[in-house]
Amino acid sequence: MNKILVANRGEIALRIMRSCREMGIKTVAVYSEADRNAPFVKYADEAVCIGPPPSNQSYLLGDKIIEISKQLGVDGIHPGYGFLSENASFAAAVKKAGLVFIGPSSEAMNIMGDKLSAKAAAKKYKIPMVPGSDGAITSVVEGKKIASLTGFPLLIKASAGGGGKGMRIVERIEEFEEQMKLAVNEATSAFGNGAVFIERYVAGPRHIEIQILGDSHGNIVYLFERECSIQRRHQKVIEEAPSSVLTPEIRKAMGECAVNVGKACNYEGAGTVEFLLDENKNFYFLEMNTRLQVEHPVTEMITGIDLVKEQIKVARGERLSFTQADLKIHGHSLEVRVYAEDPCNNFLPDIGKLVTYRRPQGLGVRVDDGFEEGMDIPIYYDPMISKLITFGKDREEAISRMIRAIDDYKITGVETTLSFCKFVLKHKAFTSGYFDTHFIKDHFSPEMLSTENEDEAIVAALFGAKLMTEKQVSSKVENKESVESRSKWKANRLN
Ligand code: MV4
Numbered sequence: 001m002n003k004i005l006v007a008n009r010g011e012i013a014l015r016i017m018r019s020c021r022e023m024g025i026k027t028v029a030v031y032s033e034a035d036r037n038a039p040f041v042k043y044a045d046e047a048v049c050i051g052p053p054p055s056n057q058s059y060l061l062g063d064k065i066i067e068i069s070k071q072l073g074v075d076g077i078h079p080g081y082g083f084l085s086e087n088a089s090f091a092a093a094v095k096k097a098g099l100v101f102i103g104p105s106s107e108a109m110n111i112m113g114d115k116l117s118a119k120a121a122a123k124k125y126k127i128p129m130v131p132g133s134d135g136a137i138t139s140v141v142e143g144k145k146i147a148s149l150t151g152f153p154l155l156i157k158a159s160a161g162g163g164g165k166g167m168r169i170v171e172r173i174e175e176f177e178e179q180m181k182l183a184v185n186e187a188t189s190a191f192g193n194g195a196v197f198i199e200r201y202v203a204g205p206r207h208i209e210i211q212i213l214g215d216s217h218g219n220i221v222y223l224f225e226r227e228c229s230i231q232r233r234h235q236k237v238i239e240e241a242p243s244s245v246l247t248p249e250i251r252k253a254m255g256e257c258a259v260n261v262g263k264a265c266n267y268e269g270a271g272t273v274e275f276l277l278d279e280n281k282n283f284y285f286l287e288m289n290t291r292l293q294v295e296h297p298v299t300e301m302i303t304g305i306d307l308v309k310e311q312i313k314v315a316r317g318e319r320l321s322f323t324q325a326d327l328k329i330h331g332h333s334l335e336v337r338v339y340a341e342d343p344c345n346n347f348l349p350d351i352g353k354l355v356t357y358r359r360p361q362g363l364g365v366r367v368d369d370g371f372e373e374g375m376d377i378p379i380y381y382d383p384m385i386s387k388l389i390t391f392g393k394d395r396e397e398a399i400s401r402m403i404r405a406i407d408d409y410k411i412t413g414v415e416t417t418l419s420f421c422k423f424v425l426k427h428k429a430f431t432s433g434y435f436d437t438h439f440i441k442d443h444f445s446p447e448m449l450s451t452e453n454e455d456e457a458i459v460a461a462l463f464g465a466k467l468m469t470e471k472q473v474s475s476k477v478e479n480k481e482s483v484e485s486r487s488k489w490k491a492n493r494l495n
Pocket of ligand 1: 130155162163164199200201202203205206207228229231234276286437
């Protein structure tokens with residue numbers, strides 16, 4: 001493989017091109033008019049403008065990207081994450097054009113792209129799954145029958161869904177019919193596929209995912225877990241590896257299950273198997289993501305493996321150069337996603353110009369970004385500015401290094417989520433390691449963000465005190481509820 005086209009933009013395009021360079025592979029960038037001056041365009045050996053800013057007129061134009069690849073003598077296409085990365089038709093079209101899609105086969109993407117077919121494939125390998133319906137529920141009568149066996153609360157999920165879309169919680173049988181209809185309608189309009197299924201609701205779970213890597217000779221290994229429980233409305237905020245709750249035994253069991261999920265679809269390349277872990281440390285397979293994920297760097301830091309290089313090597317038909325026994329966890333890594341969003345204003349995107357942009361540096365700090373000082377953050381795409389990644393000998397060092405790096409990061413011109421990330425990193429529920437997917441809902445409100453300026457802090461404190469007095473009656477009720485809904489993970493520590 002001598003030339004790779006990167007069908008993506010921003011930090012991930014740059015990150016992929018760096019690995020290509022190290023391997024002596026030429027790179028081609030395709031970019032929209034909004035990204036004309038972006039670092040990834042300058043970094044590439046060749047660059048082609050593919051259209052106006054909106055994704056459906058640029059980064060999603062699969063046929064145009066394939067055409068450009070043929071014209072420029074490209075051997076392989078790396079899709080990154082998002083855009084065309086999980087589009088099975090695109091993967092098939094790339095192959096049909098005589099090019100290499102750097103990722104799994106379109107067949108594997110089709111199986112795992114639908115939750116019901118993913119669960120059906122995984123079932124043959126005896127993978128633990130949340131109890132519920134075996135397939136799609138096609139009528140309210142059938143659904144209610146299964147619901148009474150499953151028990152309440154339960155979830156109705158869309159088979160084609162992702163990121164919590166089309167998911168409804170049902171507390172009592174009386175609500176079932178209404179919630180099922182809502183779920184089917186939501187799934188039909190969002191995905192053009194109204195298939196829904198039932199799962200028992202797992203309360204206060206942790207979201208743990210396993211990185212796998214497969215070659216075209218049937219070898220699959222796992223590269224341990226990433227803990228992604230700190231999320232806000234299905235958007236990951238902080239990721240880390242390893243998880244502070246897994247024992248070596250559970251890690252091995254989850255890793256072997258993830259490899260089996262990969263075997264169930266003859267998986268090639270880098271993929272991620274998502275699990276829920278309940279408070280008794282039972283784990284359940286949820287779904288598989290057939291792409292390189294945003295948070296892949298934390299796995300690279302603790303394993304020392306460049307996942308993009310490995311993706312390219314297996315796409316070239318090479319065998320994995322290491323076995324499961326060769327893989328070890330070294331130290332601890334954290335990633336925070338830095339967004340141009342205002343945490344004090346309901347996380348509304350705050351796009352604009354990066355007036356000041358100075359990255360943190362030093363031992364154990366990695367910044368994956370796609371911007372330079374003075375650039376505008378385009379309104380057309382995800383408002384992520386960068387991924388700030390730290391590495392340390394243990395979790396404590398990775399956390400203190402992250403707080404230091406956040407303090408060293410200088411961004412003006414737009415509001416960012418850095419202060420919000422620092423709040424989470426300093427919270428006792430986070431530092432103790434005993435938190436779950438409800439962390440932000442349970443522990444965060446915008447008044448909690450400390451300000452750099454002391455005068456502002458005093459004003460904020462006074463204002464907070466005034467609010468407290470006004471809200472006294474209602475807050476008593478709220479506190480009681482939030483204590484009850486708080487994670488049960490802390491109690492586990494004593495067991
Ligand atoms: C669940 C669950 C509880 N029980 N399934 C949300 C997105 C999708 N990937 C799976 N999700 C969940 N599925 C059962 N049976 C709770 C969630 C969930 C969640 C999962 C991972 C991370 C954050 C979450 C936030 C809310 C709900």
